[in-house]
Amino acid sequence: MEVGGEAMMRVQALSEAGVSQVPPPYIQLPHNRPQLKFNTSSTSNNNQSSSIPPVIDLFNFKPNCRDLVRESIGRACREWGAFHVTSHGIPTSLLDHIKAAGLSFFKHCPIPDKLKYSCNPSSFASEGYGSRMLLLGKDDPHNEGNVVLDWRDYFDHHTFPLSRRNPSRWPHFPPDYREIVAMYADQMMTLAQKLMGLISESLGLRSSYIEDAVGELYQNITISYYPPCPQPELTLGLQSHSDMGAITLLIQDDVGGLQLLNHNRWVTVPPLSNAILVILADQTEIMTNGKYRSAQHRAITNATQSRLSVATFHDPAKATKISPASELVEESSPQYREVVYGDYVSSWYTKGPDGKRNIDSLLLN
Numbered sequence: 001m002e003v004g005g006e007a008m009m010r011v012q013a014l015s016e017a018g019v020s021q022v023p024p025p026y027i028q029l030p031h032n033r034p035q036l037k038f039n040t041s042s043t044s045n046n047n048q049s050s051s052i053p054p055v056i057d058l059f060n061f062k063p064n065c066r067d068l069v070r071e072s073i074g075r076a077c078r079e080w081g082a083f084h085v086t087s088h089g090i091p092t093s094l095l096d097h098i099k100a101a102g103l104s105f106f107k108h109c110p111i112p113d114k115l116k117y118s119c120n121p122s123s124f125a126s127e128g129y130g131s132r133m134l135l136l137g138k139d140d141p142h143n144e145g146n147v148v149l150d151w152r153d154y155f156d157h158h159t160f161p162l163s164r165r166n167p168s169r170w171p172h173f174p175p176d177y178r179e180i181v182a183m184y185a186d187q188m189m190t191l192a193q194k195l196m197g198l199i200s201e202s203l204g205l206r207s208s209y210i211e212d213a214v215g216e217l218y219q220n221i222t223i224s225y226y227p228p229c230p231q232p233e234l235t236l237g238l239q240s241h242s243d244m245g246a247i248t249l250l251i252q253d254d255v256g257g258l259q260l261l262n263h264n265r266w267v268t269v270p271p272l273s274n275a276i277l278v279i280l281a282d283q284t285e286i287m288t289n290g291k292y293r294s295a296q297h298r299a300i301t302n303a304t305q306s307r308l309s310v311a312t313f314h315d316p317a318k319a320t321k322i323s324p325a326s327e328l329v330e331e332s333s334p335q336y337r338e339v340v341y342g343d344y345v346s347s348w349y350t351k352g353p354d355g356k357r358n359i360d361s362l363l364l365n
């Protein structure tokens with residue numbers, strides 16, 4: 001399928017060419033543009049304690065701290081759908097290594113070499129080097145002409161189940177890249193499983209509830225690279241969306257640019273070097289019958305610095321059916337229709353997330 005000329009255009013190439021104005025396909029509609037003067041976390045909120053997503057100490061999962069941690073997680077999930085964790089058991093050096101490896105690939109590997117790893121632009125979430133998230137062909141009723149492109153390049157890695165993991169498809173540069181990504185994938189999987197346990201418990205469900213409902217976990221790691229942008233006020237690094245799967249674990253470098261929507265306000269998430277941001281995704285919202293909402297987020301760009309983030313997604317298999325937990329429906333009626341995860345993914349990639357429109361289409365009332 002021909003996806004349009006921009007499909008092969010890398011944002012990094014545009015940025016390095018020194019364009020002084022962003023090309024029209026990257027200009028957001030006025031209501032989606034970031035209000036750069038007013039979007040810092042502290043300017044428009046007097047209540048400082050609730051102005052950024054909470055930072056929760058996991059005390060390395062010590063059993064005698066579990067009640068306390070569970071309670072904090074429940075509160076954060078209700079108020080934000082996202083929270084930072086510290087004392088999570090992942091060495092800070094591994095967080096630093098994966099950011100350094102990603103940055104080295106994007107900054108030092110020449111674009112023609114990077115293009116050898118290009119993802120297939122005509123299938124969903126295909127592994128490799130890419131620039132556009134959505135799959136909109138010219139035959140699509142949602143129409144190529146209406147799509148605004150993100151100011152971002154990325155590399156997507158398929159890491160679990162192990163049958164999908166093939167490091168020879170990942171960058172060969174820097175030399176330890178593949179080993180670091182594999183180690184990072186393993187550690188994030190363990191952490192995601194422990195967090196799903198705590199999140200389940202925080203709802204009064206058995207610890208294994210979410211993991212059992214999700215079934216075999218599919219994990220993808222996306223390293224996003226946002227080059228400097230000459231007109232950050234007109235663009236987004238990544239459009240507003242909620243993630244599709246169960247939970248996402250995100251780290252970012254110290255530049256900053258991730259924003260979360262909270263009470264209708266875009267809040268900039270400060271980079272915390274040894275913390276990991278946990279983002280609830282749409283299948284968790286469905287399973288919890290809306291008790292916990294997936295977090296709507298986006299990335300903004302800036303004129304002077306490139307920015308890097310590493311998002312690790314944990315999703316159900318395509319054939320898995322997801323529905324609200326019966327234990328949570330007993331108290332209120334079901335709020336969401338059951339969905340086959342693969343159908344949810346196709347709709348997300350073809351229509352576009354448009355904030356949370358995709359999950360809203362499953363609402364029963």
Ligand SMILES: O=C(O)CCC(=O)C(=O)O
Pocket residue numbers: 222224238243250252257258297298299308309311
């Ligand atoms: O770059 C970021 O901070 C956000 C990345 C993200 O939301 C995603 O990859 O889904």
Ligand SMILES: [Fe+2]
Pocket residue numbers: 241242243297311
């Ligand atoms: Fe995301």
